[in-house]
Amino acid sequence: MTTSKILISGASIAGPALARWLGRNGFDVTVVERAPALRPGGQAVDFKGRTHRDVLTRMGVLDDVVAHQTPKTDWRLVDEHDRVRAVVPGEFIGGDVEILRGHLAAILHEHGARDAEYVFGDEIVGATETTDGVQVSFARRPSERFGLVVGADGVHSTVRRLAFGPEEQLVEHLGYCYAVADAAAPLDGLETRLPDGRGVAYGFTEPGRLALLGGQKAPSLFVFRAPRPDYDRHDVASQRAFLEAAFAGAGWRVPAALDAARRADDLYLDALARTRMTSFTRGRFALVGDAGYANTLGGFGTGLSLVGAYVLAGELVAAAGDHEAALAAYDRRMRRPTRVARTGNAGPFLAPPTAARIRLRDWSFANRWSYAAMRWMTDTFATDDSIPAYDLR
Secondary structure, three states: OOOOEEEEEOOOOHHHHHHHHHHHOOOEEEEEEOOOOOOOOOOEEEEOHHHHHHHHHHHOOHHHHHHOOOOOEEEEEEOOOOOEEEEEOHHHHHOOEEEEHHHHHHHHHHHHHHHOEEEEOOOEEEEEEEOOEEEEEEOOOOOEEEOEEEEOOOOOOHHHHHHHOOHHHHEEEEEEEEEEEOOOOOOOOOOOEOOOOOEEEEEEEEOOEEEEEEOOOOOEEEEEEOOOOOOOOOOHHHHHHHHHHHOOOOOOOHHHHHHHHHHOOOEEEEEEEEEOOOOOEEOOEEEOOHHHHOEOOOOOHHHHHHHHHHHHHHHHHHHOOOHHHHHHHHHHHHOOHHHHHHOOOHHHHHOOOOHHHHHHHHHHHHOHHHHHHHHHHHHHHHOOOOOOOOOOO
């Protein structure tokens, strides 16, 4: 079997992007997604620099992304009396353009829905590679053979587990957890929108934990130290209990924020993690996005997902059916862009472990030279001129 028949697991960001490229360039693509439909909401994601903008432009989605972008939002880091200790500018947090993850997923699906078959409410449960393809078993639909299987199914990727090995061997827990709650933040009396349209969020930090409360119906973000995550990833009640225990006794407006999160319809909690991989392919399997190069809250994940989808599609089209050559080239091309995912840990930066480290973080934004250095570093990581201009439709 050739690679013309391709299965993609995951319909969030990387999966629909890859499906759009491949389907439009002659491949027979199926996307399987465990959720019953596209997932709305979620935290804001952003794009930065020439490389990200070029990929969005080539996909034909840049105008839609800009039309649905969120306003720039500054973070005001405050003490228990609402006094501002430092300001993290929206340009640092949100890159050149920022958009809610759910809106981005909807845009990518809309632009590529006719280029692939989408199967919601099902998932891969087994995969056996043979000399001429991969026999895939599903939870609900009959098994089927594909020429190539791509995992675009996040940091807890099923495809990575089946093809590369257990998660605990390939994913490093970074000692922190985070939670996003789609809940109204208790910010009475505080400014949440500036006259120029910029938003304002408020962050309160105690050693090892941060509560960031966004105005204008923005989700709340909690980041906290958790050397031993003790919760059920598939049980929301377990996640709520773990979050509340982590913030027990917290000051400022945190108790009210936790109460709002308790009543929220949408709560997501997970560990901050990064993958330990420098090769993202094996046999007839490939990984794209967080499945292969995750670094939670590191600031480049969504851009890397779209870059990876573009590169994998470009190499498959250029190789004209030679999956071995295409996947080898994909590995080689993505080694440099994904270096940012193999280093760094956002946890100690967002929720420093000591009072002294909190003061140092706040100073880094108050000092213009330190802030300029951080902006330069993030701009440099985001832009990679080694990405080819593939001949794709």
